[in-house]
Each structure stands twice: as structure tokens, then as C-alpha cells.
Amino acid sequence: xxxxxxxxxxxxxxxxxSVKIECRSLDFQATTMFWYRQFPKKSLxxxxxxxxxxKATYEQGVEKDKFLIxxxxxxxxxxxxxxxxxxxxxxxxxxxxxxxxxGYTFGSGTRLTVV
Amino acid sequence: SQQGxxxxxxxxxxxxxxxxxxxxxxxxxxxxxxxxxxxxxxLVHLILIRSNEREKHSGRLRVTLDTSKKSSSLLITASxxxxxxxxxxxxxxxxxxxxxxxxxxxLSVSS
Numbered sequence: 001x002x003x004x005x006x007x008x009x010x011x012x013x014x015x016x017x018s019v020k021i022e023c024r025s026l027d028f029q030a031t032t033m034f035w036y037r038q039f040p041k042k043s044l045x046x047x048x049x050x051x052x053x054x055k056a057t058y059e060q061g062v063e064k065d066k067f068l069i070x071x072x073x074x075x076x077x078x079x080x081x082x083x084x085x086x087x088x089x090x091x092x093x094x095x096x097x098x099x100x101x102x103g104y105t106f107g108s109g110t111r112l113t114v115v
Numbered sequence: 116s117q118q119g120x121x122x123x124x125x126x127x128x129x130x131x132x133x134x135x136x137x138x139x140x141x142x143x144x145x146x147x148x149x150x151x152x153x154x155x156x157x158l159v160h161l162i163l164i165r166s167n168e169r170e171k172h173s174g175r176l177r178v179t180l181d182t183s184k185k186s187s188s189l190l191i192t193a194s195x196x197x198x199x200x201x202x203x204x205x206x207x208x209x210x211x212x213x214x215x216x217x218x219x220x221x222l223s224v225s226s
Binding site: 006032034036041042043044046049057091093095097104105106107108109111 | 150155156157158159160203208210212213214215216217218219221
């Protein structure tokens, strides 16, 4: 089945630094990927839709300069949290559109802690 | 927001009991999906029910859909400790591209 690999699973960084999270489709090509953010004990909030070869579409209220998304190939999308602050600490999950029976498959998430 | 509330927000039961979670939404849909999330992990697809279906079964899972009330329910029968997780319903956003999730129900099954 369709597998999405997300890396790293956990990252701790200092305030002011940038962190890159990778989302790879392992056995299929994903022209569209999605990035979600999840606060503790809360639901997933869609941040942006990442399209291969074009600019990402950000949801209202999400700072595009803060959360840089690059989808340079059909198997890789990256989310870079720039100039991270403690309030950016969260669980970030990527998803890819598979076009298959259920349509979507999810990465295992990245726990970002900014200290 | 396209998505409404899920209830209950938290549910604690004993092994062997049934667990029912409800989900409401606000827009028209082609289908509704249910996902499971173990603590600190990604999401696992459980079941999809189409708008022209009223009920669907998969193992110990039973999903119902009432499009007139814009609501769905997920029933887990004969629950096990391993069913402890958060459960989310999801629908496609208005752009027709991404999944939008409900607030979820945290299920705790004690042995």
C-alpha cells in the first residue's frame, strides 16, 4: 500500500533557528501533499496544500513566510519552520493524496519542541 | 468552519463494552472518513462511508451516516485495551483537495 515517510519524528531546536521536516512518498508519486499541525489533545489543523512544481496554497491565518513549503519532486515535500519560537512547538503531520481507494495516507508525524 | 463537533470529547469504558462516537459536519459531502490516532503518532484510516450509504461495517467497526442531519457515528463493539486512541472523522474541504478533521474523541479502554 501507499506509504508516507516523515522525518524526523522528533526534533528539539533553539529559538531563532530553522527546522526542516521532510515528507516522502515511498512507493507512489504524490503530486499533492498536505501539512497539518496538531496541538496537544486537539484536532489536526490543515496548514497548507503542497503541489509539486508550484507554490503551496496556505490556509487562512497560516504565515507563509514562517512555514516554508517546498515540493520539488513527486516524492518529496518539505516544511521549514523558520526562526522558530516556543509557540511553534507542536506536532506536525504530512499527508499525501494517493488517488487510491481511500485517497489519503499520512506520515507518522514530527514532534517539534522549540526551547 | 466546515467541520462541527465530535462528541463525546473523551470516553472511558471497560474492555468488552461498546464505544460510540459521534461526528457532525456542516457542508454537503461525497463521503466521510474515520481515522484513528495513537498517542503521538500519525493517522490510520479506518473506514469510508459514501453519501449514498447509511451504514457500513468493518470487523468490529460500524459506521452510520445521516446526511439529512449531517452526522455520523462510529461504533466499536467489544472494545479492547488496544482500541485506546483518538478517533477523528474527516470530510473533504470545499476546494475538494484536503481532508478536514473533526475535533476527535479520545477513547480509553481499561482492562
